[in-house]
Amino acid sequence: MDVFPLPLARIGIIGGGQLGRMMAKAAKRLGCTCVVLDPTPGSPASQVAGHQIIGDYHDPAKLRELAELCDVTTFDIEDIDTETLLQLEREGHRFHPSPKVLALIQDKLTQKQALADAGISTAPFVAMPEPSPEAFAEFGYPLVQKARRGGYDGRGVSIMKSAEDYRAHLPVPSLLERFVPAAKELAVVVARGLDGECRCYPVVEMCFRPGENVLEMLLAPADVSQATADAAIELAVRTVEMLDGVGIFGVEMFLTESGELLVNEVAPRTHNSGHHTIEANVTDQFEQHLRAVVGLPLGITDQLSPAAMINLLGAPGHRGRPTIKGLNEALAIPGVCLHLYGKAATSPYRKMGHVTVLDPDIESAKRKAKRVRDLIEISGEDHP
Amino acid sequence: MDVFPLPLARIGIIGGGQLGRMMAKAAKRLGCTCVVLDPTPGSPASQVAGHQIIGDYHDPAKLRELAELCDVTTFDIEDIDTETLLQLEREGHRFHPSPKVLALIQDKLTQKQALADAGISTAPFVAMPEPSPEAFAEFGYPLVQKARRGGYDGRGVSIMKSAEDYRAHLPVPSLLERFVPAAKELAVVVARGLDGECRCYPVVEMCFRPGENVLEMLLAPADVSQATADAAIELAVRTVEMLDGVGIFGVEMFLTESGELLVNEVAPRTHNSGHHTIEANVTDQFEQHLRAVVGLPLGITDQLSPAAMINLLGAPGHRGRPTIKGLNEALAIPGVCLHLYGKAATSPYRKMGHVTVLDPDIESAKRKAKRVRDLIEISGEDHP
Numbered sequence: 001m002d003v004f005p006l007p008l009a010r011i012g013i014i015g016g017g018q019l020g021r022m023m024a025k026a027a028k029r030l031g032c033t034c035v036v037l038d039p040t041p042g043s044p045a046s047q048v049a050g051h052q053i054i055g056d057y058h059d060p061a062k063l064r065e066l067a068e069l070c071d072v073t074t075f076d077i078e079d080i081d082t083e084t085l086l087q088l089e090r091e092g093h094r095f096h097p098s099p100k101v102l103a104l105i106q107d108k109l110t111q112k113q114a115l116a117d118a119g120i121s122t123a124p125f126v127a128m129p130e131p132s133p134e135a136f137a138e139f140g141y142p143l144v145q146k147a148r149r150g151g152y153d154g155r156g157v158s159i160m161k162s163a164e165d166y167r168a169h170l171p172v173p174s175l176l177e178r179f180v181p182a183a184k185e186l187a188v189v190v191a192r193g194l195d196g197e198c199r200c201y202p203v204v205e206m207c208f209r210p211g212e213n214v215l216e217m218l219l220a221p222a223d224v225s226q227a228t229a230d231a232a233i234e235l236a237v238r239t240v241e242m243l244d245g246v247g248i249f250g251v252e253m254f255l256t257e258s259g260e261l262l263v264n265e266v267a268p269r270t271h272n273s274g275h276h277t278i279e280a281n282v283t284d285q286f287e288q289h290l291r292a293v294v295g296l297p298l299g300i301t302d303q304l305s306p307a308a309m310i311n312l313l314g315a316p317g318h319r320g321r322p323t324i325k326g327l328n329e330a331l332a333i334p335g336v337c338l339h340l341y342g343k344a345a346t347s348p349y350r351k352m353g354h355v356t357v358l359d360p361d362i363e364s365a366k367r368k369a370k371r372v373r374d375l376i377e378i379s380g381e382d383h384p
Numbered sequence: 385m386d387v388f389p390l391p392l393a394r395i396g397i398i399g400g401g402q403l404g405r406m407m408a409k410a411a412k413r414l415g416c417t418c419v420v421l422d423p424t425p426g427s428p429a430s431q432v433a434g435h436q437i438i439g440d441y442h443d444p445a446k447l448r449e450l451a452e453l454c455d456v457t458t459f460d461i462e463d464i465d466t467e468t469l470l471q472l473e474r475e476g477h478r479f480h481p482s483p484k485v486l487a488l489i490q491d492k493l494t495q496k497q498a499l500a501d502a503g504i505s506t507a508p509f510v511a512m513p514e515p516s517p518e519a520f521a522e523f524g525y526p527l528v529q530k531a532r533r534g535g536y537d538g539r540g541v542s543i544m545k546s547a548e549d550y551r552a553h554l555p556v557p558s559l560l561e562r563f564v565p566a567a568k569e570l571a572v573v574v575a576r577g578l579d580g581e582c583r584c585y586p587v588v589e590m591c592f593r594p595g596e597n598v599l600e601m602l603l604a605p606a607d608v609s610q611a612t613a614d615a616a617i618e619l620a621v622r623t624v625e626m627l628d629g630v631g632i633f634g635v636e637m638f639l640t641e642s643g644e645l646l647v648n649e650v651a652p653r654t655h656n657s658g659h660h661t662i663e664a665n666v667t668d669q670f671e672q673h674l675r676a677v678v679g680l681p682l683g684i685t686d687q688l689s690p691a692a693m694i695n696l697l698g699a700p701g702h703r704g705r706p707t708i709k710g711l712n713e714a715l716a717i718p719g720v721c722l723h724l725y726g727k728a729a730t731s732p733y734r735k736m737g738h739v740t741v742l743d744p745d746i747e748s749a750k751r752k753a754k755r756v757r758d759l760i761e762i763s764g765e766d767h768p
Contacts (some may be wrong), residue, residue: 031724340415
């Protein structure tokens with residue numbers, strides 16, 4: 001029977017960052033309530049959710065408290081104690097994506113092995129339990145070293161051109177991947193429902209600063225051929241089906257210079273490459289994620305306007321209460337949509353917000369987004 | 385200097401309903417915090433704002449408490465004690481729109497007189513301080529009686545075809561208006577900035593059930609000629625400039641069968657005829673209102689997709705904790721965007737949410753919206 005008392009569902013969100021914040025907004029309009037688990041009082045997500053449990057993502061008692069308050073629990077972060085979640089799931093609590101999927105993905109080595117086992121193309125890789133110059137040299141440069149656990153936003157990844165770069169290696173259990181000279185880096189945000197139905201957002205292009213692993217700009221849709229776009233969608237769906245995940249997944253891939261698509265990484269959650277969907281698409285990724293995990297029908301993902309997205313990062317050398325410069329000038333640019341995350345303190349390169357620029361002409365959107373990046377500076381009260 | 389510490393501004397919202405709720409969401413992404421004043425604990429707006437003062441809109445002490453906590457205060461409702469606001473404004477507290485504008489508009493007679501004095505076309509009207517059958521007959525039927533104060537959502541308005549309908553009159557100080565056999569009812573949502581700049585959303589069409597004053601469906605854009613659309617925009621801007629208002633104003637008008645435009649009513653706040661802008665336009669009316677009242681540049685109002693909007697009303701005869709029927713089926717329709725307001729209890733015809741349908745073909749959007757209206761029913765636990 002299609003009858004529900006309101007609130008429709010109580011959603012648990014592990015992690016109180018910007019993803020949880022945008023998810024909480026979507027949850028409210030779907031008639032759901034939210035509880036956030038985060039160690040920092042007044043977290044970005046809790047400012048919208050209105051209910052936060054102050055506690056660590058690894059604290060079994062707090063995870064249990066959250067699960068017991070909620071009908072279904074999901075994540076804003078990946079680095080969670082899955083042992084506790086698996087136990088709670090066995091007891092009948094609902095988590096999406098499932099802790100099993102999360103455990104597989106949060107270890108970048110098991111993630112890569114699962115992809116390879118399923119015949120999904122990736123860059124060649126080897127396990128590197130104990131980094132050594134010899135082992136790196138044997139695998140061969142240029143390479144990318146990735147820590148098995150705990151990396152995000154470019155942390156836990158080191159790109160090495162030659163043996164001289166070994167000094168920048170991460171002294172932790174890792175994997176080594178062949179460095180892929182990619183023509184473009186693409187991403188597909190995939191939603192998979194409880195019933196297994198998949199819906200994808202149009203393929204986007206992620207532009208990184210040369211030599212760095214921090215997203216500089218996102219362009220939607222990606223400037224690729226229809227055949228490439230179709231192949232990317234097909235690859236992303238195959239990846240998420242292999243994982244048997246429910247909810248939103250961000251599938252990052254390389255388009256090599258020879259036109260081959262290789263899956264780079266999978267994020268088992270709403271994704272930075274889908275933030276533009278709030279304004280640019282009929283159903284945004286946050287609502288779509290909730291529709292999936294609650295068991296509602298998925299929405300359509302049609303894009304209404306080309307979009308360029310940039311992250312607003314804390315300025316280097318600055319910490320403390322944030323101050324924003326250039327806001328008036330940026331907001332006067334037609335099509336600029338601002339999202340600040342309500343973080344109480346900035347720190348160097350911390351994600352403090354993002355801007356999506358809508359423009360019928362994507363080249364114009366790109367120019368405007370660059371202009372916004374030049375205009376806005378987020379500094380902090382505590383700086384030298 | 386274009387430099388602001390975050391939060392950018394503390395926004396006070398008098399009234400904790402759905403307008404405040406959608407405004408609070410926009411406030412958060414602009415880097416603002418919110419405080420809501422509403423008598424009901426856990427009001428829809430407070431669920432997102434996170435901070436509510438429990439108190440009446442007419443309570444001078446509570447209004448003062450709110451104003452003192454905030455940089456600028458605005459409204460989700462019209463029926464507020466403007467005497468207190470005027471006093472607080474004299475003391476230096478900022479309100480937008482100004483209490484003077486609010487006072488003028490909340491009395492439908494002074495509102496109409498101001499329009500007439502400014503040479504803005506309206507239906508012919510007279511003041512009716514003490515309703516009597518003779519006075520009504522003298523004005524002549526068909527007529528519309530409007531209570532001077534306190535009407536909203538069709539309340540405080542009585543449409544009378546002939547003298548026999550007098551029994552349905554409102555026994556309060558009122559005005560009488562000539563009943564206008566309108567070809568269409570249109571609305572323009574206008575934003576006016578602190579600097580006087582105006583930006584309008586494309587003209588929309590409001591469809592009412594025959595003989596009732598409850599919005600049945602909103603279509604955006606309205607199916608009118610470009611000349612009519614231009615004239616409607618011009619009329620709306622002239623109206624808001626005459627009022628010297630800051631923020632969003634909803635200007636409702638009649639398009640008569642002879643093609644004349646008459647201003648019916650002005651709402652000094654975000655408006656039901658602008659809800660579709662959340663999904664359908666680049667900048668939504670709630671963000672636009674905040675940009676105006678905070679003093680930021682106004683955003684562009686371009687529409688990205690045709691849209692149809694319906695309100696979700698509480699079923700007749702039902703009260704108490706709401707239950708929603710038909711949600712799954714409705715959400716499966718492509719382009720259906722749901723907004724539930726988080727109200728703890730339903731009552732007959734109470735606005736419990738709305739649905740915006742996006743579709744490249746507005747006729748298809750309309751059909752889908754009708755289908756959603758037929759599917760969704762919001763009933764309550766307490767019913768006969």
